[in-house]
Amino acid sequence: MLDVQILRNDLENVTTKLTERRNFTLDIDAFVTLESERKTVQSDTEALQAQRNSISKEIGHAKKSGDEQKASQLMARVGEFADRLKSNEEKLGDIQAKIYDLLSEIPNVPNDSVPIGKTEDDNVEVKKVGVPRNYDFKPQDHVDLGEKLGALDFERATKITGSRFSLMMGGVARLHRALAQYMLDTHTSRHGYTEVYTPYLVNADSLFGTGQLPKFEEDLFSIPLSDDQNFYLIPTAEVPVTNIYRGEILSINQLPTKFVCHTPCFRSEAGSYGRDTRGMIRQHQFDKVELVQFAHPDHSYDQLEELTGQAESILIDLEIPFRTVTLCTGDMGFSSAKTYDIEVWLPGQNAYREISSCSNFEDFQARRMQTRFRAGKNKTEFVHTLNGSGLAVGRTLIAVLENYQLQDGSIEIPQVLKSYMGGVEVIEPS
RNA sequence: GGAGAGUUGGCCGAGCGGCUGAAGGCGCUCCCCUGCUAAGGGAGUAUAGGGUUUAUAGCCCUAUCGAGGGUUCGAAUCCCUCACUCUCCGCCA
Helix, strand or coil: CCCCHHHHHHHHHHHHHHHHHCCCCCHHHHHHHHHHHHHHHHHHHHHHHHHHHHHHHHHHHHHHHCCHHHHHHHHHHHHHHHHHHHHHHHHHHHHHHHHHHHHCCCCCCCCCCCCCCHHHHHCEEEECCCCCCCCCCCCCEEEEHHCCCCCCCCHHHHHHHHCCCCCHHHCCCCCCCCHHHHHHHHHHHCCCCCEECCEECCCCCHHHHHHCCCCCCHCCCEEEEEECCCHHHHHHCCCHHHHHHCCCCHHHHHEEEEEEEEEEEEECCCCCCCCCCCCCCCCCCCEEEEEEEEEEECCCCHHHHHHHHHHHHHHHHHHHHHEECCCHHCCCCCCCCCCEEEEEECCCCCCCEEEEEEEEEEEEHHHHHHCEEEEECCCCCCCCEEEEEEEEEEHHHHHHHHHCCCCCCCCEECCHHHHHHCCCEEECCC
């Protein structure tokens, strides 16, 4: 959420940036009207409240000294404007709620270092690591590989639940687990993250905090609790982990705090019908190891570089080619101020595909969550939050299957995973 | 699921219709005293919003004692709903 003060003081500049960079048109007239209304109603209301408070105090004194007549005179005076006060208070509440609603639907303003653009074609490559292998056979994609291994079964997954779910068995299921374990171990022992385990169902406040609500409810799976309350399946560990400190004031020496968390993620994928329907690229359920940081505002961009590098290191260890791009303004998520995507090479698709997204949200989420730190004596300031996939486990699995395939369709195990595979060196058809 | 007790500032804890934005203690900050690992004295110490101001400070005002609603001239204090915590019983991995 943007700071309402910025809109009050610098409306032109912000709306221009939102239009140019986000293709988001803020209803300036609505905002200005609401604001000026708010101003007069608030002043009036508070003046009346002050008057009521001081008269009430006098009533107290009068009663104490036994002057009942004076007391009832004073009460009558309050009665003269009681209705006006009440309606003013209601009106003010309405206006403030409207302003809040307006504000909570405005996306974050991209950082100045973010390239301007409309679509993913305008993203800027910042790094390319590794060279795609030359196969002396036609590489298969993970669907063919997995099915021939008898280890990936989309038909049965569809029978059990429906489309966009997957069933893994045997060596591939174990490889999937090995990847998650390897990522967790790397980020905790080498990169200094604290491992956390969180609920997979969250409430609406948490989703508001990280920015999925109120605008993106249709992307979530929800479980009704009562007429007006839902639990939601987490679309990413970002939600429960970032909300760990919702409503809290951290001490400055807690910054940066770094958490890593392995969870399943659930996404309804509404609006992406027909895209990536083959295989397990785009699923309703997938595992992800997520990195989350709470940073001091002065250092959050350094932290973003660090975090992105830590995510990349997993692919470097696995010796799989990838590239990193800076998302252009038009391709960024709602809450982000700057995002790097890491794209892994998939021989089966002959393309680089997103495997991680690393973002600095600056104080956008922190303001929604009211997560602050004590910057000095009696001064609190919003923290900056960051997160990134380190990495999406399902897509990493795809990358390993496709990049490590042998001519006969069996899969070599990457060196760093061997100790997690209980001696298995190659996954062969069962 | 049943029965009961709670939820107050960074922490502990008092208050149970008016003089309470909130006693007291701890912690923290500053000052004084003390020639010294200690002790004593004093002052300060919530957040958000609005107004005033070129702006900061200051000053004025408003809101906030789990959340929301109600009663009242006036609510931390009374009533209702909800959430959460604790204790005992039941059930359970």
